[in-house]
Amino acid sequence: MSAIIGLAEIHLRIPEAHSLKEKRGVVKRIIERLKNKFNVSVSEIGDQDKWQSAVVGVVTIGTSQKVVDATLEKVVLFIEELYPGKVVTYYKEII
Template structure:
């Protein structure tokens, strides 16, 4: 069994309040959970209205499969129309 994680930082330029941020974050998290069958949560920068830090976890039988899913998620986040992808870090291990 392999466990992988993606820590992604996003910038919300149009966000003015925490309510604006939470609405976008909730939408992103729901989409990730439903589309990729992963666990996802906002893990840092909770009080910053412009920056979102997401933690995404995936589990699978093969290293390549877990890493591939996390890379797909990173690409989906890069293509998000509202949030600008700043950076991400993928780790996969046993």
């Protein structure tokens, strides 16, 4: 049995942030909630120097492609439900 790796690149819009410090606070809350709820690895991977946007990378691993894909979909839905309008676009890949 081989491991299945899933990754998602999620582009976020953070219109309420008026400084990098405010943006980091929002992104940090999102990252911590995702880690706690889904037991995934999460990191800010892009747009670190922009106030109102962020790119977050999420990685999970499992033995079933179906479960890995479902986890990534749940992560995106969770962000959309928790922070409506924040997800601009996302990209998933299963390896």
